[in-house]
Amino acid sequence: MATTPTSTPAPKTNRIGLTVLDYRGGKTTLCAGCGHNAISERIIDAMYEMGVPPERVIKPSGIGCSSKSPAYFMSRSHSFNAVHGRMPSVATGAVLANRRLIALGLSGDGDSASIGIGQFVHLMRRNLPIIYIIEDNGVYGLTKGQFSATADLGSKLKTGVINDLPPIDTCALAITLGATFVGRSFSGDKKQLHAMLKAAIAHQGTVMLDVVSPCVTFNDHEGSTKSYKYMKDHEEPLQDISFVPSFEEIDVEYDPGTTVEVTMHDGSRLRLSKVEEDYDPTHRINAIHRLHEAHDKGEVLTGVFYVNPQAPTFIDMLNMTDEPLATLPESAVRPGREVLEQVMEELR
């Protein structure tokens, strides 16, 4: 790269020589102000800063406004906008076919917590390498604003209808089931979401992020518990999150008294500071306990609730060969004549 200043300065590039523009997608067709758009922006920034080759990323999604959003970031990555609630299975198949792919799954609260809860549950159990994002607005945006299963008790629709069923906490559920990196954020919390996404990229197993993402058209009014205003008033961050990627020199000192540092599988560091006293993000039971407590207190707790950087992934469990299965040559996938001969002999 040129080091002498020129009249038109070269655009800034990341460690693999790409500019942030190389991570852009198509122009969004979502409503102006929709939380989902902000999440797309954070994904672009995080992927760019982490220097992830876009061609290695896949963006499977379900159906919904949220599931459309892969069209609006990272056009150089393959997308698969599948069927409603079934993104987990499509993602699983793709990752099994090619273990080198970096899967970024996009879903909505309707997509994951209602029609797709079965696949959601089983994906979490497997610790498949994937970043699973729920863009959570408490309603079905695309079908015009019906309640979803993450809507809080007592929250109100624009029509005045009150939700009288308890919400499914996808984070508590994911932790219970075996996901190994679980957090909640808010589309409006730029700094927290950014750091969380970068740590997510460094994680080797299943990352489940529930990102509260207001639907400005159907669920941003007084009485909604997923509105911008409600989040501003009730968001309770569990910690300040910073992330030091493996490829960066560690320069900033930190105080072990107030900061928990988690070393990720790739050697990068996730730093959680001003952690509530005795909150240990590697302790599953505590995490679940704290989430239930937050519900009772009416707080919207955000942050990294649980992380287990070393747990074996589904790929490890299947003892798969290092090469992508998809492109193994015929010689590797078709046993020789002598094998057929031997099997035939056994059947005679």
Add this chain to the structure above:
Amino acid sequence: MATTDIALHQDSGSVERKRVVNNMSIQVATVNGSGSQSSNTVLLRSIFQMGVPVSGKNLFPSNIAGLPTWYTIRANKDGYIARKKEIDFLIAMNVETAREDVMSLAPGAAVLYDEPLKLDALRSDLVFYSVPYDKLVAPVCPEAKLRKLVKNMIYVGVVAKLLDIEMGEVEKAIRKQFAKKVKAANLNLAAVQAGYDYAASSLTKRDPYFVQRMNKTAGKIIIDGNAAAALGCMFAGVTVVAWYPITPSSSLPETLIEYMKEHRVGPDGKATFAIVQAEDELAAIGMVIGAGWAGARSMTATAGPGISLMAEFAGLAYYAEVPGVVWDIQRVGPSTGLPTRTSQGDILSTAFLSHGDTKHILLIPCSVAECFSMAQDAFDLAEQFQTLVFVMSDLDLGMNNWMSDPFTYPEKPIQRGKVLTKEDLDRLGGFARYKDVDGDGIGYRTLPGTPHPAAAYFTRGTGHNEHSQYSERPDDFETNMDRLNRKVETARSFVPAPELMHGDKAKIGIIAYGTSHWAILEARDQLRNEYGVETDYLRLRAYPFSAAVEEFIEQHDRVYVIEQNRDAQMHSMIKLDIRPELVTRLRSIAHIHGLPLDARSVTDELMSMEGK
């Protein structure tokens, strides 16, 4: 060739009856979970090893233990291996059904029964042999709790003596059955011997049935269709398998797991495959589609209820053009239906599975050899046509033992279809995913992970243009749908062609498919030998139909479409496909009752429809 079964109704008590050699069906009536399966396999193999063509069919209940099960072995010197309607030799082991089993026999049949059942009092026109099982089993099997299982080997010995099955072959079959378990083999052998000795000393042969050595099975193998399919998939290079247990398909992936663990682990000790038991069939097909999209040779195996669950995804794969292979081992529906009985009831719904205009490629094997060879066809076609391919097997084929010539090693290299690599993209600069460049309706695709900035495209189930961009334009939609139809048209000449068998100047044609084949072969001989009626026969092996199907109908005055379902599903599909003026030539013979098709029913119904 003699095709009628020589039934000697007169004087069943006489030893003078004419010998019936290598032409009989033996039925073992028992309860499931009683461990008779090994005995039945030993009987089957012993006859097979004597060079006599055999088939074995298990009619079992949807239950783990305690309900009636019938196992039928047919030995036939002429090689007929379809189910035979009449039972010649009954081994009555089930107290619950013994009476009905005996009452339904034709006069002259033989019955072997447990002494305390006193079945001989039921009828005077049958040959009865009583066997004191409990008395015989005690001395050879000191361990009381094993007696229930070992008892079954007693009848093998009795039958061996009565039918002249060589004991050397029985021993060989037992050693094979209990391969590494020498103690078990010896125990079972002793039981067989006890039965044999009992028959030699205490029973007088009064039935006419004999097994006699011949040379029609040399070099052949015995295997079930699901195991054959599993082998076929392994040699076809399958890499990702996702499945959910359902009878009668489960043994396909289960056998595949065994074969793959043995033969598809690389020098590094790591698997060149991934097999996942999914949470349900929706997830199974989703994984297959995700994997196919990312470039794997992916498959699942299921039965009708699973196919129904896969419907939405099948439409996505059709429309987004993603390869994958689905084995449907058909059983009797609707709903849970008769889950352990065979049918051809998913043909129509699978061909058009999903909403909107969808059409899928179906391959229809009739034999274990075709289960093996069509596995490669299925994967090749799926990748060449970038779509799901359904292999329509059935319970009769999948779960029963069939003899076959050994499978031949696939000579054709694996076909991966139109996939652009980084180098292709360097040369081309870019591509349009859904553009019909070659006029066959099939576009070029890239695999995720291809390291080229122009490799990515957006895969979607929503309306799209050639560049896979979202589009609601009427012209884009129609152009795309027409192209998809062009793919199906192209497929007509790529799918396995029908098999044609000509008679002598026949005016009557028969169209059938799958396991119905075996009854049709026999029925054609019956029609010729008993009625002097010549038929030509076309066996369908795939959908969409090749041009040969219409030609065949053109060449015949009347064409009988014979199948194992109620609604004449294939008949309907042919009607949709041929010129309207040919439709009146078609006639349908379609039944579903859960039993594999037999020749006699076909012959009788066809003759009555012929007005004779």
